[in-house]
Amino acid sequence: MIVVFAPDSFKGTIGAADAAAALAEGWHSVRRQDEAVLRPMADGGEGTLDAFAAAVPGARRVPVRVRGPADLEVDAAWLRLPPTARAPAGTAVVELGATSGIELLENLRPMGAHTAGLGQAIAAALAAGVSRVVVGLGSSASTDGGTGMLRALGARFLDARGADVPAGGQGLGAIAAADLSGLAAVPPAGVIGLVDVVNPLLGARGAAAVFGPQKGADPEQIAQLDGGLAQLARLLPADPGTPGAGAAGGAGFGLLAWGGSLASGAATVAELIGLPGAMRAASVIVTGEGAFDGQSASGKVPAHVAAAASGARVALAAGRIQSGADTSAFAAVISLTALAGTPASAMADPARWLREAGRHLARDLG
Template identity: 45%
Template sequence: MTPKQKPAPAATRPLNVAIVPDSFKGSARASEVAAALADGFAKGAASRKRDVEITAVPFADGGEGTLEALIDAWGTEAISVQTTDALGRPVESRLGLSADGKIAVVEAAEAAGLPQVSDVERRPLEATTYGLGALVSRALELGVSQIILCLGGSATTDGGTGLLAALGASFLDADGAKLPVGGGTLQNLAAIDASGLDPRAANVQWQIACDVTNPLLGAKGAAAVFGPQKGASQEQVQLLDAGLARLADVLEADTGRKLREQPGMGAAGGLAISLGSYYQVDLVPGWDLVAKVLGAHDILQGADLVLTGEGRLDSQSLDGKVVSGVLQAAGENAEVIVVAGSVDLPDEQLEESGILAAHSIAPGPATLAELSAQTLSLVERTAFSVARTYLR
């Protein structure tokens, strides 16, 4: 791919600018970043005496931050739910609800997230998605017709058995006893009793947002690729992978659905395979799902310039993240500029990607803590400079 050619100046209309950033994780929400980019660019355009029309859409890739991006766009507030974290400890989590009350958004990281259990030694064999059940149950109580389940940031490798158990299923060993929660005991799974599953969950449209394509098992699977990030040793990785394989065998025997090879089933410790075996689910790229919910495709197609951003621009940004989605969805004549906390993308990749330019917000040598403390002012300042440079 070669960089897009700058279109001829629009003499009879303002420049159409779409601002579609991700959050700067740990520093600023996507809505805050979008506002700072819009303010900075507008001030820069005014200093150049150029007319611009700016449309700002806070964004996310289907992982952490998607809940905030959607409720910001919907103009609603997060709903608090008392549940448990990945280690079974009480925690207050959140779910999002659309303005019409028809769509709920649930993030795996809200009740099975790695950051929630960072205060103790990681226990990858015991970590469970059980706490997500309270969020899903609350959404069902609210009468939604669609649930968007966002994968990413989980501490778990339990194949979603915890979530399904919270919805009424029982995972049994050869003696008919319930297995302890977590992926570490799944190799002892003999049968699943799904007779107690909440029937309401079968009456909603399940959309599962995923930003990876890993299968459930093997060298590129949930345990091998993501297990070490969750504290698993090589021996534990093998144990978890064997447990997920046993789970897949029993699920296939019980439901006839063969999902283990489906791209994305390895996300969030295989969270989707249990859910998808008993309910009809659509596993879709997170960025595309969010784009459709927010109508971002039309906004991007009509833009002359797209300004996007995230905390760190690197090679992963071009593989299923917001920046890659923006590049795919932007109109043929639109140019794309990235504002990021740090830029770590080789010039060759930058050129091949179609990104016109990438700018770090760092004004000079600084620690992450120093940059985080002034992220929004630095984003606004950088956007001002981008406008001054671009609008000649």
């Protein structure tokens, strides 16, 4: 039978391509006769550039040095995709995680981290003359509503005295005016933000309340950040209630204000890499991610794979599975932490435990 392996990266431990290969190796150790089809996935976060690079012949990485979320220089890259009828000068793929991501911080900066690096990478792509920009919005270090990105593209955010407000979420509440007169034009074929969540910008399900704690924000800071984002929403031409506006600390909202649109990262990447066709021919599909929790149903890779599978049984291999998380969409589930005994052991050698997960799944579903 045909088995498709379509995991996301296991954040900070192993990339999607290596995770897919390890799962397939474990499966083949039990069922060598099965045909393995590897389709490593991404949802707009870590690994998005890798997924596009693997799927598109002629894709080329372009190095760029940017100002990271801790104000230190970061060596990153954006990906240039070849020309198409829709984008005759090519498409740039930029990954927020590589330019303004939380993995770039030694210490969390809930109020001071920003998205300037993302904006600088986009600006570099625009200067190279691309027709379209695709932005992976995931793994964010900040809650700045995309203001760092917009500043790098020519916008200004001013306080009541006409001075520039501080970078990051700490300056949002002081914004009295947004000067967009110098903002770079959207490229001819548009800007698309790839999101893995449907959260709005504000409120109990918004960027600060839901994702602020992951970035080190305490309750008082969360309230301050949400208030600052509300102030920003009053000044920028975008709807803060748009699903995905709260993605990446509100960078989704910032992209909307620039004139971009938002799309499901998992669905966009899946279509590009030919996953729907591969799944139609499969008997079993194995997907996965580092942590399967209550947010995983809102646009993450495993949820998309399970929803898009047509008749095939879908299995989940995750680094850890949160107690109470809904796994009813899967024919089998397995946790690397349970196999390894502890989270530290699972994270220390993820390839080993992914191979073991593949073996278990082959015995259960073969």
